[in-house]
Amino acid sequence: MLRTRRGFFDVLAGGRSDTGTAALLAARGHEAYVAELQARGANARPPLPPGVNEIRISSNENPLGPGRKVLDAITGKFPETGRYPFNSTPADSHLAAAIAAHYKVKPENVVLGAGSQEILKNAVRAFTAPGRGLVTASPTFENPTSIVKRLNHPLTEVRVDSAFRLDVEAMITASPGAGLVFFNNPNNPTATVHGAKAVADFVERVRKASPETVILIDEAYHDYVTDPSYASAVPLAIATPNVIVARTFSKAYGMAGMRIGYAVGRAETIKRLARFKMPYNVSVFGVAAAIAALEDPAHIEAERQRNTEVRSFTVKVLEELGCACTASQGNFLFVNIRRPAKDLRDACAKQGVMIGRDFPPFERTHARISIGTMDEMKKAADVFRGVLKPVTTASR
Numbered sequence: 310m311l312r313t314r315r316g317f318f319d320v321l322a323g324g325r326s327d328t329g330t331a332a333l334l335a336a337r338g339h340e341a342y343v344a345e346l347q348a349r350g351a352n353a354r355p356p357l358p359p360g361v362n363e364i365r366i367s368s369n370e371n372p373l374g375p376g377r378k379v380l381d382a383i384t385g386k387f388p389e390t391g392r393y394p395f396n397s398t399p400a401d402s403h404l405a406a407a408i409a410a411h412y413k414v415k416p417e418n419v420v421l422g423a424g425s426q427e428i429l430k431n432a433v434r435a436f437t438a439p440g441r442g443l444v445t446a447s448p449t450f451e452n453p454t455s456i457v458k459r460l461n462h463p464l465t466e467v468r469v470d471s472a473f474r475l476d477v478e479a480m481i482t483a484s485p486g487a488g489l490v491f492f493n494n495p496n497n498p499t500a501t502v503h504g505a506k507a508v509a510d511f512v513e514r515v516r517k518a519s520p521e522t523v524i525l526i527d528e529a530y531h532d533y534v535t536d537p538s539y540a541s542a543v544p545l546a547i548a549t550p551n552v553i554v555a556r557t558f559s560k561a562y563g564m565a566g567m568r569i570g571y572a573v574g575r576a577e578t579i580k581r582l583a584r585f586k587m588p589y590n591v592s593v594f595g596v597a598a599a600i601a602a603l604e605d606p607a608h609i610e611a612e613r614q615r616n617t618e619v620r621s622f623t624v625k626v627l628e629e630l631g632c633a634c635t636a637s638q639g640n641f642l643f644v645n646i647r648r649p650a651k652d653l654r655d656a657c658a659k660q661g662v663m664i665g666r667d668f669p670p671f672e673r674t675h676a677r678i679s680i681g682t683m684d685e686m687k688k689a690a691d692v693f694r695g696v697l698k699p700v701t702t703a704s705r
C-alpha cells in the first residue's frame with residue numbers, strides 16, 4: 310500500500326499527529342524532524358524527498374493484508390483483551406484444534422508459535438547440542454543460523470546450487486550426526502522450490518544416513534507456490550518420525566503483525582519442540598484472526614492468483630532490463646542485478662522504493678525484491694528502469 314508522506318511521519322511519531330509535530334515540520338523541515346526522532350531513539354527511517362511515497366517491498370509481506378473476515382474477527386475481540394488467550398473465545402487451544410482439523414490430524418500434532426520464528430528458534434534449542442549441530446543452506450532464512458550461533462552449537466551452511474536451489478545432495482552428505490536439518494521450501498531468499506518427490510527422497514535419505522536427526526521443513530511461502538510438482542510435506546511429517554513442518558500466517562494470510570505460526574508433526578516430535586514454547590505465546594487477536602483466516606480459503610486462492618500475476622509482470626520487467634530472476638515460487642524475486650544489492654537498494658530508497666537487505670554470499674550481485682500490489686510494482690518498475698540500465702545480449 311502506498312503510504313502518504315504525512316502518514317509516513319505520523320508513523321515515525323508513533324501515530325502522533327499533533328500540533329507540536331506540525332509546528333516542528335513547518336519550522337525546521339522533515340529532516341530536522343527525523344533527526345529529532347532519531348535522537349529520541351525512535352525507529353526513524355531516512356526521510357524521503359518531497360512528494361515521494363513509500364513502496365515497501367522489502368519483507369515479503371502480503372501488501373493487501375488480511376481479508377475482511379479476519380479484520381472483523383480482530384475487531385470483535387477488543388472486549389476480550391483483558392483475558393489470557395486460554396480464557397478467551399476462541400481460545401488458543403481452539404486454534405490448535407482448527408489447524409489440526411485443517412490437516413485432518415490431532416491437536417497433539419500441532420504446536421503454536423509467536424510467528425513461525427518461535428518454532429524455528431525452539432527447534433534449534435530443542436534439537437541441537439554442542440555435539441549435534443545445525444545443517445542449513447546458504448543463503449536461506451537466517452533465523453536458525455543466528456540461534457545456533459548464539460548457542461555456540463556446530464553449524465554447517467551448504468551453498469545453494471548453480472540454479473539457486475537447495476543443494477539436496479550436499480545437504481544429505483552434511484547431515485550425519487546433525488541435530489537439525491533446516492530445509493526451507495520455497496527457499497527465502499532464492500525463491501526456488503523442490504517438488505514433493507524430491508522432498509520425500511531427501512527426508513528418506515537423511516533419515517537413513519542419520520536416523521536421530523530432526524528435519525525441519527519451513528513452508529512459510531507454501532500458499533504462493535504454483536509449481537504442480539510441489540506439495541506440502543505435512544502428510545510426510547505426520548507419517549515420519551523426526552520431521553516437522555513449520556507454517557506461518559505472516560505471508561499469504563497477510564497477518565505478519567499478528568504473529569501466528571505453528572508446527573505440525575508426529576506427537577512425540579512436537580512434544581519435544583513444545584517443551585521450549587513460551588507460555589501464552591499467542592494473543593487473543595491473533596487466535597481469532599487465524600481461525601477466521603482458516604475459514605476463508607477463497608481469500609488465499611485470490612491472493613495466490615494476484616501474486617502470480619504481479620510476479621510474472623515484475624519478472625518480465627526485470628528480465629527486459631537484462632536482470633535474470635531465479636525461478637520464483639514465492640512472493641519475492643531473487644534477481645541478478647550485476648551490482649551490489651546496496652547500490653540498488655540505496656538508489657531505489659531515494660525514490661521511496663524499499664527493497665530487501667543483503668543476502669550473503671550473493672550480496673555483490675543479487676537483490677531480493679518482494680512482490681507488492683500491481684500498482685506498486687508498476688511504480689517500482691519505473692524506478693528500476695531508471696536505476697538498472699538495460700544491457701544488450703552481447704554485453705551479458
Ligand SMILES: Cc1ncc(COP(=O)(O)O)c(C=O)c1O
Nearest residue numbers: 424425426450497529557559570
Ligand atoms: C522462510 C521463512 N520462515 C519463517 C519466517 C518467519 O515468519 P513469521 O515469524 O512472521 O511467521 C519468514 C519471514 O520472513 C521466512 O521468510
